[in-house]
Amino acid sequence: MEKYVAQILFLVGLAVWIGWVIVRRYLSVDVNREEKVGEQPSDAHLRWYFKEMRQDLSLLTVTNFAILLVLVFALVLKL
Numbered sequence: 001m002e003k004y005v006a007q008i009l010f011l012v013g014l015a016v017w018i019g020w021v022i023v024r025r026y027l028s029v030d031v032n033r034e035e036k037v038g039e040q041p042s043d044a045h046l047r048w049y050f051k052e053m054r055q056d057l058s059l060l061t062v063t064n065f066a067i068l069l070v071l072v073f074a075l076v077l078k079l
Contacts, residue, residue: 003077010073017066
């Protein structure tokens with residue numbers, strides 16, 4: 001019984017994580033600011049770019065951690 005509870009909780013956590021990723025990546029509004037070629041980007045544009053880069057790295061970290069959890073779960077509980 002305890003094994004089934006652990007599996008159900010893991011699957012619920014995985015579903016919540018997938019929902020968070022989908023909302024974060026596909027439903028959030030991205031504002032792409034196109035600037036003319038040859039002009040240096042403004043400070044606001046650079047701040048926006050760095051913020052987006054940090055968010056992408058954060059999502060990559062979360063994704064890698066989720067993959068690690070799946071592997072540990074599979075090895076420990078031997079699915």
